Amino acid sequence: MTAVSTVRKARGSRLRVGDNLVPWLLPLLILGGWQIAAMVGLFPARMLPAPTSIVAAGYRLLGTGELQQNIWVSFWRAAVGFLIGGGIGFALGLANGLSNLSARMTDTTLQMIRNIPHLALIPLVILWFGIDEAAKLFLVAFGVFFPIYLNTFHGVRGVDPQLVEMGRIYGMNPARLFWRVIFPGALPSIFVGLRFALGIMWLTLIVAETIAASSGLGYMAMQAREFMRTDVVMLSILIYALLGKLADLCAGLLERLTLSWHPAFQGG
Amino acid sequence: MQEAPPVHPMADGIANRTSGTVGGTALSLRGLQKRFGETQAMRGVDLDIPSGQFVAVVGRSGSGKSTMLRLIAGLEVPDAGTIAFDGVRGERGGDLRMMFQEPRLLPWARVLANVEVGIRDADKLRAGALAGEVLREVGLESKQNEWPAALSGGQRQRVALARALVSRPRLLLLDEPLGALDALTRLSMQVLLTQAWSRLGFTAILVTHDVTEAVALADRVLIIEDGRIVQDVAVREARPRTRGSPTLATIENSILEELLTEEI
Ligand SMILES: Nc1ncnc2c1ncn2[C@@H]1O[C@H](COP(=O)(O)OP(=O)(O)O)[C@@H](O)[C@H]1O
Numbered sequence: 001m002t003a004v005s006t007v008r009k010a011r012g013s014r015l016r017v018g019d020n021l022v023p024w025l026l027p028l029l030i031l032g033g034w035q036i037a038a039m040v041g042l043f044p045a046r047m048l049p050a051p052t053s054i055v056a057a058g059y060r061l062l063g064t065g066e067l068q069q070n071i072w073v074s075f076w077r078a079a080v081g082f083l084i085g086g087g088i089g090f091a092l093g094l095a096n097g098l099s100n101l102s103a104r105m106t107d108t109t110l111q112m113i114r115n116i117p118h119l120a121l122i123p124l125v126i127l128w129f130g131i132d133e134a135a136k137l138f139l140v141a142f143g144v145f146f147p148i149y150l151n152t153f154h155g156v157r158g159v160d161p162q163l164v165e166m167g168r169i170y171g172m173n174p175a176r177l178f179w180r181v182i183f184p185g186a187l188p189s190i191f192v193g194l195r196f197a198l199g200i201m202w203l204t205l206i207v208a209e210t211i212a213a214s215s216g217l218g219y220m221a222m223q224a225r226e227f228m229r230t231d232v233v234m235l236s237i238l239i240y241a242l243l244g245k246l247a248d249l250c251a252g253l254l255e256r257l258t259l260s261w262h263p264a265f266q267g268g
Numbered sequence: 269m270q271e272a273p274p275v276h277p278m279a280d281g282i283a284n285r286t287s288g289t290v291g292g293t294a295l296s297l298r299g300l301q302k303r304f305g306e307t308q309a310m311r312g313v314d315l316d317i318p319s320g321q322f323v324a325v326v327g328r329s330g331s332g333k334s335t336m337l338r339l340i341a342g343l344e345v346p347d348a349g350t351i352a353f354d355g356v357r358g359e360r361g362g363d364l365r366m367m368f369q370e371p372r373l374l375p376w377a378r379v380l381a382n383v384e385v386g387i388r389d390a391d392k393l394r395a396g397a398l399a400g401e402v403l404r405e406v407g408l409e410s411k412q413n414e415w416p417a418a419l420s421g422g423q424r425q426r427v428a429l430a431r432a433l434v435s436r437p438r439l440l441l442l443d444e445p446l447g448a449l450d451a452l453t454r455l456s457m458q459v460l461l462t463q464a465w466s467r468l469g470f471t472a473i474l475v476t477h478d479v480t481e482a483v484a485l486a487d488r489v490l491i492i493e494d495g496r497i498v499q500d501v502a503v504r505e506a507r508p509r510t511r512g513s514p515t516l517a518t519i520e521n522s523i524l525e526e527l528l529t530e531e532i
């Protein structure tokens with residue numbers, strides 16, 4: 001990445017505007033081609049509706065309030081499931097990172113549970129919770145738990161012991177040692193877990209809402225499938241992608257704000 | 269201003285001190301032993317260091333120099349023996365500061381915040397001002413808002429020195445802090461260290477592998493071999509010292525000879 005930006009700088013400012021557009025050229029071309037192909041009837045609208053009809057479908061659903069309602073429901077599930085699973089994972093990661101006793105008591109068990117693919121639990125979860133909210137929250141929480149737990153644990157364990165020793169000898173009490181040395185030291189690793197967990201969060205939700213739900217974006221897509229509304233199906237897929245991108249952007253922003261000391265985030 | 273003569277016969281190097289010092293801790297080690305698994309790292313060390321003395325410790329690697337400092341700092345617990353600070357057993361408190369071969373700065377704190385790590389709770393309200401002042405003393409005032417990653421190795425070690433000095437310690441332990449620096453940076457660090465020591469009057473114990481440095485800075489050079497102090501050499505040369513003066517050269521040669529004969 002640095003090599004590329006150096007080359008860009010070397011070529012001077014004349015090309016900068018053009019350079020920024022280059023990555024968007026191909027998507028725009030594809031979109032244009034798609035629109036034209038749909039308009040001349042290359043694919044039946046049932047298979048692949050034109051981009052304009054997807055936009056129209058979105059506009060229509062916004063009008064009835066259905067779209068906002070379903071986005072909100074999905075967002076709520078994602079957020080609450082993430083907070084529960086991520087919160088427990090973070091707390092356990094910290095506890096096991098800081099205390100050998102805690103790690104000896106729980107880590108082996110957790111590593112065993114980790115081998116269960118969380119989506120394999122769907123039938124069981126439906127038996128337990130039906131297609132209630134609890135089912136989706138459970139699956140999302142279960143899915144995000146492990147990346148957050150593992151990366152927090154390893155982040156805390158990976159903190160430079162020389163810095164911890166310095167903190168101790170400079171008279172830091174445990175709380176100060178945690179906030180000044182251990183937590184910032186573990187933060188880069190925690191962010192790796194956070195990003196990973198966000199990906200899992202959307203993926204889990206899509207699957208869970210498609211299979212077992214009576215509201216939400218996944219449900220909207222499944223309903224639309226029944227009535228052959230491919231435009232609404234495509235709309236749901238695009239909104240999922242957009243929400244995923246948004247979550248990733250937020251994580252990136254947070255990361256840039258808190259890790260500004262890190263050489264990888266400097267000079268940019 | 270003349271200080272009261274210290275009890276130790278080798279302490280006459282600390283005569284020309286300026287006023288305003290907080291003084292140094294007097295240290296007394298008795299029968300200190302420490303074992304790591306199969307390795308007996310300290311085999312009964314007895315040592316008295318009077319207040320304000322500058323002691324250098326030399327010896328081959330693995331001879332137990334770091335272990336001795338870490339025992340004094342309380343980073344290791346002795347298997348046997350006692351350590352007394354100003355005659356009181358085991359009371360280290362915030363008067364002790366330590367520098368390591370690595371600067372050990374917090375990468376996520378700017379230079380000024382790193383220096384503030386050294387400030388005692390009692391001085392928290394004036395933290396910024398105190399840290400700025402010490403940074404000026406080590407010549408890094410202009411770098412106070414930089415990240416440690418943006419500094420050179422010598423500058424980082426100077427920040428570490430500022431962090432150690434900002435609380436006006438009474439005992440400064442230095443475990444080869446200049447070992448990784450190039451010759452010129454080393455010399456300027458030596459000057460900073462000597463200035464701080466004369467101004468503040470703390471007791472200093474410097475572990476170094478550079479005998480010239482030991483002789484140039486210290487009142488007294490200890491040679492450690494296999495967990496024991498085998499030689500205790502006084503350096504009675506007034507300060508400021510001239511590098512390579514005949515007296516210093518003679519002492520340096522005798523220490524080197526001792527270190528080399530250990531090789532067999
Ligand atoms: N934490 C430790 N665990 C095991 N062995 C150690 C430890 N610290 C020091 N030692 C051993 O004790 C001896 C003295 O080490 P040290 O005091 O670091 O020597 P020096 O600083 O003089 O090079 C060495 O043999 C070293 O390997």
Ligand SMILES: [Mg+2]
Pocket residue numbers: 333334335
């Ligand atoms: Mg050592």
